[in-house]
Amino acid sequence: xxxxxxxxxxxxxxxxxxxxxxxxxxxxxxxxxxxxxxxxxxxxxxxxxxxxxxxxxxxxxxxxxxxxxxxxxxxxxxxxxxxxxxxxxxxxxxxxxxxxxxxxxxxxxxxxxxxxxxxxxxxxxxxxxxxxxxxxxxxxxxxxxxxxxxxxxxxxxxxxxxxxxxxxxxxxxxxxxxxxxxxxxxxxxxxxxxxxxxxxxxxxxxxxxxxxxxxxxxxxxxxxxxxxxxxxxxxxxxxxxxxxxxxxxxxxxxxxxxxxxxxxxxxxxxxxxxxxxxxxxxxxxxxxxxxxxxxxxxxxxxxxxxxxxxxxxxxxxxxxxxxxxxxxxxxxxxxxxxxxxxxxxxxxxxxxxxxxxxxxxxxxxxxxxxxxxxxxxxxxxxxxxxxxxxxxxxxxxxxxxxxxxxxxxxxxxxxxxxxxxxxxxxxxxxxxxxxxxxxxxxxxxxxxxxxxxxxxxxxxxxxxxxxxxxxxxxxxxxxxxxxxxxxxxxxxxxxxxxxxxxxxxxxxxxxxxxx
Amino acid sequence: xxxxxxxxxxxxxxxxxxxxxxxxxxxxxxxxxxxxxxxxxxxxxxxxxxxxxxxxxxxxxxxxxxxxxxxxxxxxxxxxxxxxxxxxxxxxxxxxxxxxxxxxxxxxxxxxxxxxxxxxxxxxxxxxxxxxxxxxxxxxxxxxxx
Numbered sequence: 132x133x134x135x136x137x138x139x140x141x142x143x144x145x146x147x148x149x150x151x152x153x154x155x156x157x158x159x160x161x162x163x164x165x166x167x168x169x170x171x172x173x174x175x176x177x178x179x180x181x182x183x184x185x186x187x188x189x190x191x192x193x194x195x196x197x198x199x200x201x202x203x204x205x206x207x208x209x210x211x212x213x214x215x216x217x218x219x220x221x222x223x224x225x226x227x228x229x230x231x232x233x234x235x236x237x238x239x240x241x242x243x244x245x246x247x248x249x250x251x252x253x254x255x256x257x258x259x260x261x262x263x264x265x266x267x268x269x270x271x272x273x274x275x276x277x278x279x280x281x282x283x284x285x286x287x288x289x290x291x292x293x294x295x296x297x298x299x300x301x302x303x304x305x306x307x308x309x310x311x312x313x314x315x316x317x318x319x320x321x322x323x324x325x326x327x328x329x330x331x332x333x334x335x336x337x338x339x340x341x342x343x344x345x346x347x348x349x350x351x352x353x354x355x356x357x358x359x360x361x362x363x364x365x366x367x368x369x370x371x372x373x374x375x376x377x378x379x380x381x382x383x384x385x386x387x388x389x390x391x392x393x394x395x396x397x398x399x400x401x402x403x404x405x406x407x408x409x410x411x412x413x414x415x416x417x418x419x420x421x422x423x424x425x426x427x428x429x430x431x432x433x434x435x436x437x438x439x440x441x442x443x444x445x446x447x448x449x450x451x452x453x454x455x456x457x458x459x460x461x462x463x464x465x466x467x468x469x470x471x472x473x474x475x476x477x478x479x480x481x482x483x484x485x486x487x488x489x490x491x492x493x494x495x496x497x498x499x500x501x502x503x504x505x506x507x508x509x510x511x512x513x514x515x516x517x518x519x520x521x522x523x524x525x526x527x528x529x530x531x532x533x534x535x536x537x538x539x540x541x542x543x544x545x546x547x548x549x550x551x552x553x554x555x556x557x558x559x560x561x562x563x564x565x566x567x568x569x570x571x572x573x574x575x576x577x578x579x580x581x582x583x584x585x586x587x588x589x590x591x592x593x594x595x596x597x598x599x600x601x602x603x604x605x606x607x608x609x610x611x612x613x614x615x616x617x618x619x620x621x622x623x624x625x626x627x628x629x630x631x632x633x634x635x636x637x638x639x640x641x642x643x644x645x646x
Numbered sequence: 647x648x649x650x651x652x653x654x655x656x657x658x659x660x661x662x663x664x665x666x667x668x669x670x671x672x673x674x675x676x677x678x679x680x681x682x683x684x685x686x687x688x689x690x691x692x693x694x695x696x697x698x699x700x701x702x703x704x705x706x707x708x709x710x711x712x713x714x715x716x717x718x719x720x721x722x723x724x725x726x727x728x729x730x731x732x733x734x735x736x737x738x739x740x741x742x743x744x745x746x747x748x749x750x751x752x753x754x755x756x757x758x759x760x761x762x763x764x765x766x767x768x769x770x771x772x773x774x775x776x777x778x779x780x781x782x783x784x785x786x787x788x789x790x791x792x
Contacts, residue, residue, distance in 0.1 A: 401766075403767075465706075466706070466707070466710065466764075466765050467767070469702075469703035469704075469706045469707050470703070470707055470764075470767065470769070550756070550761065550768045551756045551757060551759065551761075552756075554752070554753065554755070554756030554761070554768065554770060555753045555756040555757050556753070560767050560768065560769060561767065561768055562765070562766040562767040562768070563766075563768070
């Protein structure tokens with residue numbers, strides 16, 4: 132059933148077994164598990180079925196530190212959430228992403244990868260993806276065809292993300308009818324959560340206050356509440372819920388909103404002699420989805436150099452690389468052309484008689500390569516509340532965004548590894564971007580991926596995180612969190628698939644907790 | 647076009663010039679290109695490393711390395727290359743084992759971070775040195791000595 136809070140009576144009091152705050156991919160994936168059961172579920176969505184400007188205005192906030200998006204842009208208050216502008220790119224976190232990183236002040240995942248990986252297949256189906264081709268190691272979730280033999284000090288590995296050939300799945304339109312037909316699930320639109328009201332002591336949520344922009348107010352009582360409104364709004368709502376806990380609900384250890392992470396995307400290098408050579412190792416695979424090959428650091432490299440993850444994005448097989456030579460007509464173009472002419476011999480494209488092998492490199496293009504970077508958890512990179520208030524009277528958020536020294540160090544390592552690995556295997560030659568030089572302290576031209584991660588991180592230690600391994604807020608017995616805000620380490624891949632996999636895991640947990 | 651027969655002097659000079667040009671062409675085609683670093687450096691020899699069709703490109707790349715390297719010592723580079731690549735076969739590019747040795751040397755350079763920066767691009771030290779020798783040879787008058 133789909134309702135609209137604007138059409139309910141003012142001061143309504145709604146009841147449910149489970150109240151999910153947020154109608155994006157996490158909230159919808161969670162709700163779908165309850166469509167046929169006996170439990171009554173409410174899904175509260177701030178927006179409507181279509182994008183609305185006044186709802187988007189609630190996302191306005193202040194950004195300090197690094198330059199970043201206007202905060203109204205990367206998040207969408209609409210049923211289906213941010214899937215409405217999702218690129219449809221999906222990736223899985225690898226073992227390296229779950230491995231302990233003892234050099235970090237903040238720990239990584241407290242759970243084994245299998246806890247998430249065992250749900251990837253169903254998550255992929257929900258997101259509209261296709262199964263990855265099974266790799267020789269037999270891991271159905273992580274396909275990895277590794278062209279790089281071991282031995283290099285800067286070893287990179289080839290991993291794949293995928294993009295849905297039919298275009299991104301928009302959760303709101305795709306799952307609307309299914310949820311509307313359910314007798315167990317009620318979706319309430321234009322229901323803006325403004326405060327979680329806790330019992331004295333702060334250990335239990337008594338009710339949730341919701342408002343419309345038109346002034347109606349309602350309360351929701353539920354046996355369990357799940358916050359599923361994104362990496363910025365999840366901490367914001369906890370901080371706004373400070374009637375009992377002055378620092379905010381679940382924030383006794385001052386961890387809510389800390390360790391914000393993005394996936395900064397940075398040009399890491401220009402290369403030539405590359406695309407066609409790599410096509411031989413990252414080429415199309417029969418029957419597979421659109422695969423997006425990335426070069427990533429090996430676990431050994433991450434550990435030895437104490438790096439964050441990164442993925443250097445290669446052009447998908449069959450798609451053209453960005454040909455810089457069409458844009459630049461300076462002397463470098465001639466220089467690159469000369470250098471590129473020498474490479475066929477090294478890459479064995481010239482046979483013993485000095486002739487070009489059939490099917491050899493037709494033309495060596497120069498291309499730009501971007502790296503999507505994982506940020507290290509930094510408590511100073513955080514979400515807090517400002518003094519300005521939104522149309523509902525709630526304090527707007529402030530995002531203090533800092534990329535940090537680890538980001539710069541990892542970026543330099545990415546460029547260095549690219550130089551050596553492409554050279555070591557005679558795939559191409561690399562010109563690292565100026566800002567990848569060690570010690571570069573100028574401004575790095577990066578852009579955000581609109582991924583908001585880590586602000587209510589998962590940790591067994593309440594002093595180092597906000598939720599426990601079951602995604603329950605530490606110290607609050609009926610409040611859980613779904614979404615990328617619980618990621619203690621984010622890898623480099625697009626988070627949607629892992630968000631959905633974690634939502635499925637949470638659903639199983641709640642099914643057991645709500646008999 | 648037929649030369650006028652009534653002007654014998656100029657015709658002889660032209661014939662002499664044509665003969666000298668032909669001799670020069672034969673000399674270039676026959677192999678002498680230059681001598682670099684105390685070693686006679688044949689165009690044919692350059693093909694040990696680089697396909698002949700790409701020699702001009704190699705020379706331009708080598709000029710970049712020379713410009714970036716103060717005190718480039720060709721003799722020392724020859725010795726280093728001899729040590730790295732071993733004996734040079736007479737068959738040049740046709741010798742797959744020799745090509746493999748050059749390729750291995752280049753790849754080892756990258757693995758060992760023995761790289762040079764040319765116009766921002768990172769090249770193997772070995773490939774830059776080879777190109778620099780080609781560039782030096784190309785600078786000299788053809789058929790001349792070091």
